[in-house]
Amino acid sequence: MNESTEQKPDAAPGTRRPGGRTARTRAAVRDAVLTGLAAHGYPGLTVEYVAEHSGVHKTTLYRRWGGLEGLVADALALAGEDSWSPPDTGSLEGDLRALAHEVSDAFADPGAAAAPTAFVGAAFQSPRAAEALHAFYVERFSRCEVVVTRAVERGDAPAGTDAAAVVRAVSAPLFLRLFITREPVDGAVADQAAQATLAAVRAGAFTAPTQ
Amino acid sequence: MNESTEQKPDAAPGTRRPGGRTARTRAAVRDAVLTGLAAHGYPGLTVEYVAEHSGVHKTTLYRRWGGLEGLVADALALAGEDSWSPPDTGSLEGDLRALAHEVSDAFADPGAAAAPTAFVGAAFQSPRAAEALHAFYVERFSRCEVVVTRAVERGDAPAGTDAAAVVRAVSAPLFLRLFITREPVDGAVADQAAQATLAAVRAGAFTAPTQ
Structure with missing residues (x-):
């Protein structure tokens, strides 16, 4: 567990200090979820796996994301926050x-x-x-x-x-x-x-x- | 368990006596798989559920279908053996x-x-x-x-x-x-x-x- 990524209990994912500790924690957790999904699929993903690969304690993951479903949903929400824009080829x-x-x-x-x-x-x-x-x-x-x-x-x-x-x-x-x-x-x-x-x-x- | 639907160990699913005991067993097992999938989805389906709802003993299911994956695959194979034909409306x-x-x-x-x-x-x-x-x-x-x-x-x-x-x-x-x-x-x-x-x-x- 990496205590430096710990948040206050009232911190909802990504709701404060964008680019700060909250954002870094959320990104680390998202990366662990993606790695786990890629390696094991959803049926093989566990909160323990995400804790181990993100350095965020399991109790923090449960408190802030509610559990596995919340972790997966938030990773998808974060994936949707990219700056992708569609092609513009002229036709x-x-x-x-x-x-x-x-x-x-x-x-x-x-x-x-x-x-x-x-x-x-x-x-x-x-x-x-x-x-x-x-x-x-x-x-x-x-x-x-x-x-x-x-x-x-x-x-x-x-x-x-x-x-x-x-x-x-x-x-x-x-x-x-x-x-x-x-x-x-x-x-x-x-x-x-x-x-x-x-x-x-x-x-x-x-x-x-x-x- | 319904002994009347029991088959010899060498019987592969659906390979003999079409319309007979093998076909009836296979259909009963297929129905149980469909019911279980509809009720619980694949993650909630178990060989025990299929045994209980088909009247075919669990050991028979394992011997003839190998396990849950084989049961689902055979139910899909059987679904593909219907007489459906595409519409013919004239245009x-x-x-x-x-x-x-x-x-x-x-x-x-x-x-x-x-x-x-x-x-x-x-x-x-x-x-x-x-x-x-x-x-x-x-x-x-x-x-x-x-x-x-x-x-x-x-x-x-x-x-x-x-x-x-x-x-x-x-x-x-x-x-x-x-x-x-x-x-x-x-x-x-x-x-x-x-x-x-x-x-x-x-x-x-x-x-x-x-x-």
């Missing part, structure tokens, strides 16, 4: 292609894919992880919507295009293969997802209200 | 719409959705469940490909359309929302998935080899 085709390739590239390396995969798996077991995963993706996809907004402004997509649906459509075939059908994903699959989504946007399939 | 639009609605309808009822959801979740924990899930969906999607073949024959889709990609594309946004982003799925989402896929097919996005 809708380029942006959709780049978005699709970010997904296929991210999961091509089993080491890099392990923790995100474990988050998706954890949501099947933990309602709190499911809520955190939902919040993460809703926020992430809303960041992507600018790709469609810019395309509409450029005349590259019809006015009234449902940006939320478009950014989900381009990722969906990749996630289907990764987590449902468990089929390989590569650049060709990413390109096909981008081409199909682009064609549907241009045909106005994401503007017309369906019957 | 590609109608067929894609019906396929998408089958998914949204199937998961609209939490009771009916529980076991299939547990199968998808089990694949994150059990390599044998992941293999069985892969086999199930590859076979299921290959059954759907006739929808595209018929459309090409009718002139309703371009020759050379990648049928495997089309049938995945129409389901993918629904599965994304159900199991990754955990957003609601309804008929409107299904219609939009069908419209987008149809537009992409008609534009030839599923025929052109991508760069």
Whole structure:
């Protein structure tokens, strides 16, 4: 246990002194959660493991995060606080292609894919992880919507295009293969997802209200 | 334990006397696995539960199925042996719409959705469940490909359309929302998935080899 990372009992995760001790503790705990998820998956993760790998005492973890579900949810919340922004290649085709390739590239390396995969798996077991995963993706996809907004402004997509649906459509075939059908994903699959989504946007399939 | 469902040690699941005692035992075990998955999810399922609810002795379950992973994998294999066939409405639009609605309808009822959801979740924990899930969906999607073949024959889709990609594309946004982003799925989402896929097919996005 590393006492220097200890916090007062009333400190909720990440609520004070950003960049200070609270933030460092939270990041250390998050790193331990990610390492544990990557190594053992959610079923193999324990509060003891997180304590050992973060240097934060188990009683502190229970007091501030409530337990394993809270630790996983907070690691996801922290992952959502990054400064990632979607590609801006100058064309809708380029942006959709780049978005699709970010997904296929991210999961091509089993080491890099392990923790995100474990988050998706954890949501099947933990309602709190499911809520955190939902919040993460809703926020992430809303960041992507600018790709469609810019395309509409450029005349590259019809006015009234449902940006939320478009950014989900381009990722969906990749996630289907990764987590449902468990089929390989590569650049060709990413390109096909981008081409199909682009064609549907241009045909106005994401503007017309369906019957 | 129900001795009448007992098999000789050399009997692999489902390998003899179809419709007879072996098939009945396998179906009883499958039903118990589905009930257990729906009630408790994969993490809560035990061989003891399956024994109790199937009337097949635990030692028989271990001998013939190897354990929990084998039980889940065999229940999925048996689910794939149904006589389901894809819709045949006379148009590609109608067929894609019906396929998408089958998914949204199937998961609209939490009771009916529980076991299939547990199968998808089990694949994150059990390599044998992941293999069985892969086999199930590859076979299921290959059954759907006739929808595209018929459309090409009718002139309703371009020759050379990648049928495997089309049938995945129409389901993918629904599965994304159900199991990754955990957003609601309804008929409107299904219609939009069908419209987008149809537009992409008609534009030839599923025929052109991508760069």
